[in-house]
Amino acid sequence: MPRALPDILRVTWPEGSPAPPEATDAALDRAAEILRRGGLVAIPTETVYGLAANALDEETVDGIFRAKGRPSSNPLIVHVADDAMARSLAGEWPQAAAIITAALWPGPVTVVVPRAACVPSIVTAGGNTVALRCPAQRITRRLIERANMPLAAPSANRSERLSPTTAHHVLESLGHRVDLILDAGPCERGIESTVIDCTTSPPRVLRPGPLDRASLEAVVGEVADAGPEPSVKAPRSPGQLSRHYCPRTVLEIPADPSARVSKLLAVDRRVGWLVLDNGDSARTLATSKNLVAVPMPSDPAAYAKCLYATLHALDQRQLDRIVVDCPPSEDAWSAVRDRLTRAASDRQAS
Numbered sequence: 001m002p003r004a005l006p007d008i009l010r011v012t013w014p015e016g017s018p019a020p021p022e023a024t025d026a027a028l029d030r031a032a033e034i035l036r037r038g039g040l041v042a043i044p045t046e047t048v049y050g051l052a053a054n055a056l057d058e059e060t061v062d063g064i065f066r067a068k069g070r071p072s073s074n075p076l077i078v079h080v081a082d083d084a085m086a087r088s089l090a091g092e093w094p095q096a097a098a099i100i101t102a103a104l105w106p107g108p109v110t111v112v113v114p115r116a117a118c119v120p121s122i123v124t125a126g127g128n129t130v131a132l133r134c135p136a137q138r139i140t141r142r143l144i145e146r147a148n149m150p151l152a153a154p155s156a157n158r159s160e161r162l163s164p165t166t167a168h169h170v171l172e173s174l175g176h177r178v179d180l181i182l183d184a185g186p187c188e189r190g191i192e193s194t195v196i197d198c199t200t201s202p203p204r205v206l207r208p209g210p211l212d213r214a215s216l217e218a219v220v221g222e223v224a225d226a227g228p229e230p231s232v233k234a235p236r237s238p239g240q241l242s243r244h245y246c247p248r249t250v251l252e253i254p255a256d257p258s259a260r261v262s263k264l265l266a267v268d269r270r271v272g273w274l275v276l277d278n279g280d281s282a283r284t285l286a287t288s289k290n291l292v293a294v295p296m297p298s299d300p301a302a303y304a305k306c307l308y309a310t311l312h313a314l315d316q317r318q319l320d321r322i323v324v325d326c327p328p329s330e331d332a333w334s335a336v337r338d339r340l341t342r343a344a345s346d347r348q349a350s
Ligand code: TXA
Pocket: 045, 047, 048, 049, 050, 051, 074, 075, 076, 077, 110, 112, 124, 127, 129, 130, 131, 133, 153, 154, 155, 156, 191, 192, 193, 194, 195, 206, 207, 237, 238, 239, 240
C-alpha cells in the first residue's frame, strides 16, 4: 500500500524572542520522536531544505540514500547543534577547522575533517573524513538539541535534481518518501553550503557556496581554489559529479543569449530566459507568447537566493528550453556559476 503524504508542520521563531512559540516546540518534539524511531524528516536550513536522519544509525541513514535514489559513493553532511557536538564526531580537529568554525559557525560553511569511529561508514561513503555543518537556522539547531543526535542531511530532493528552497519543493520531489516536513518558509541563502576540506594545507574549497573565497581567506588565510569548472571525469569530492542540480527542462548558457532565444522562438520552441541586468538595458528582448523572460538580480547573493525557486517555477511550465545569461566571472559569483554549469551539463554524461 502506498504511504500517505507527510504532514507539513509550520515552524517559526520570531526575531528577538528567547524561545520559539509552543506550537513550534511541539512540532520539533514530534520530529525528534520520528528521528528517534529511525524516520526521515525534512528540515529547514538557511541554505536549502535537508532530508534528515540520525547520523549515528546506519540503517536509518541507509533510508536517506534509498529515498533520494542517491549513489552510496556520495557522502553526507552531518549537521550539529554546536562546536562540542562537531568535535565529538571528528577524529582530529585541524587548526583550519577550529579557526573557520569559530569565526563562521553557525553558518553556511561545511568543514571536512578526519572522522571519529562513532560515525558510521555509510555516512562518509567509506572514506575516513566526515563533512560537518552547524546551520544558522536556529529552529534546526533546536531540533538537533531536542532530538539529542547529529543529523545526516543531504538536500531534500531526488538525486541529481534541483535542491528545494521551500517545503513545497520537498513535497514535489520526495512526496511520500519522507515522514514529516518542517516548514520555516523560503530559505535565506537559497544555495548549498560552501564545503571546505580542512585536512589539506592550505584548506581547499570542494564546493563553492554562499561564503566565497574572500570571506574564508579573511578568517583562515590562504585557501586553495575549487579548481577548474567541474567535470564528470574528475569530480572534486566523492560523488560530486557534474550532472547535478538539474531542472527537468534542458538548460543552456549560450555565448549570445539574445540570438539563441530568437532562434528558438523562430522554430516555435517555448523558452524560459533568465535575464541578468548587466547594465545592457539597450539590449532588445525578444517578446513572444512562447517566451517567459525572468529578470534576475545583479547582486550574487540575491541571485543565489531566487535561483532554484525560479528554475523550479520554470520547470512547471512545460518549456522546451531554459536559456541563462552567463553570470559575471568574479569570485563572488563562483557558487552561482558552479550550479548553473552543472545544471547545463550534458544529460548524457551519467
Ligand atoms: O547547504 C548544504 O550543505 C545542504 C543543507 C541541507 O545543509 N546540504 C547539502 O548536502 O547540500 P548534499 O548531500 O546535497 O551535498 C553534500 C556535498 C556533496 O557534494 C558531497 O560529495 C560533499 O558534500 N561531501 C560530503 N561528505 C564529504 C567528505 N567527507 N569529503 C568530501 N566531500 C564530502
